[in-house]
Amino acid sequence: MEFRLRVWRQAGPDAPGGFEEHVVREVKEDMSILEVLDQLNQDLVKEGRDPIAYESDCREGICGVCGLVINGVPHGEQRKTTTCELRMRHFFPGQTISVEPFRAGAMPIIKDLMVDRTALDHLIHSGGYVSTRIGSSPEANTIPVAKQDQEEAMDAAECIGCGACAAACPNASAMLFIGAKVSHLAKLPQGRPEAARRVMAMSGRMQELGFGNCSNHYECQAVCPKDIDVKFISRLNREFIKALFKKRN
Numbered sequence: 704m705e706f707r708l709r710v711w712r713q714a715g716p717d718a719p720g721g722f723e724e725h726v727v728r729e730v731k732e733d734m735s736i737l738e739v740l741d742q743l744n745q746d747l748v749k750e751g752r753d754p755i756a757y758e759s760d761c762r763e764g765i766c767g768v769c770g771l772v773i774n775g776v777p778h779g780e781q782r783k784t785t786t787c788e789l790r791m792r793h794f795f796p797g798q799t800i801s802v803e804p805f806r807a808g809a810m811p812i813i814k815d816l817m818v819d820r821t822a823l824d825h826l827i828h829s830g831g832y833v834s835t836r837i838g839s840s841p842e843a844n845t846i847p848v849a850k851q852d853q854e855e856a857m858d859a860a861e862c863i864g865c866g867a868c869a870a871a872c873p874n875a876s877a878m879l880f881i882g883a884k885v886s887h888l889a890k891l892p893q894g895r896p897e898a899a900r901r902v903m904a905m906s907g908r909m910q911e912l913g914f915g916n917c918s919n920h921y922e923c924q925a926v927c928p929k930d931i932d933v934k935f936i937s938r939l940n941r942e943f944i945k946a947l948f949k950k951r952n
Contacts, residue, residue: 704730704796708743710755711803716811722801732792736779736802737762737769739791757816764788764928767865771816772803777867777926785865785928805870809877809913822912823864826877829908830884834896852890859887861929868923868931874915879923881905882939883931889942899946906943 705728713720727743734742737759744754759769769787773779779789794800804812809822848856862883869877885902888894894901917923917936924933 704732704791706730706739706791706794706797707799708739709799709801710740710743710816712755712815713804713812715814720812724799730791732790734791735762735787736771736773736789736791736800737787740802755816756814759787762787765863767863767867767928768820770805770865770867770870772801772805772870774801777805777870778865778928782925783928783930785863788928805866807866807869807872807875807914809875810866810869818866820864820866822914823866823877823880825912826881826905826908827864827884829904830881830888830901831897831904833888833893835893846892848891856887856890858932859883859890859935862887862927862931863929865928867926867928869914871922871926872915872917873920873922874918875913876917876923877909877912877914878917878936878939879927879931879933881909882935882937885942886935886938889938898942899949902939902942903946903950906939 705726708725708727709722710725711720712723725743727739730739740755740757747754757771760766762769764785764787767785769785770778771786773786773789778784778786781789781793802816804816804818810818810820813819862880864880868879869875885905888901889898921933924931
């Protein structure tokens with residue numbers, strides 16, 4: 704198969720950027736979009752040109768580092784799929800494919816398709832810790848947890864922190880991200896002692912870093928490769944209100 708790629712090129716954070724068009728041939732249907740970029744970069748290097756900068760790590764849909772905007776959609780139009788798992792069989796032969804970096808004020812472009820996701824690390828860091836013993840393994844039934852709470856905690860914990868939610872949101876909000884992180888601990892006994900401090904710290908840090916607020920566009924869940932439910936934003940808001948009452952009392 705043959706595809707035409709419109710790839711965003713930008714020399715640095717303050718440099719002007721724009722699209723370059725390239726034709727990539729001999730593409731197999733089981734190749735991922737990242738493997739197509741690898742092949743394109745090999746051609747560029749042979750021509751003595753600067754290869755396209757982009758990030759990837761696990762290439763198994765686990766880490767989220769690979770996040771790109773494919774045809775205007777973070778991670779592409781295939782639901783519950785990370786960029787590295789987006790296969791070329793999902794495109795039409797000869798199709799023009801647009802490839803851009805995530806766009807969010809709190810995640811500036813470093814070069815080409817690479818963005819600085821440090822703000823997401825700062826959000827995690829602000830969440831702090833949980834008061835649990837380490838070392839010996841505790842008896843599994845020492846702290847009973849209701850099955851529904853277990854399942855909801857696991858659903859929230861699936862978030863891989865790729866930042867697609869912020870890239871898709873018109874407000875560049877990270878509320879689905881911190882909602883998932885707050886909720887998966889709030890549903891478990893181990894996370895309750897620091898729950899109020901955690902939600903206040905993460906919400907405040909989100910504002911400081913330049914992320915916006917949720918205005919119910921639901922774009923975040925639509926592009927999330929792990930299908931994190933927007934209900935966790937509601938739980939984030941409830942935890943925030945409870946923390947406010949606790950602080951006043």
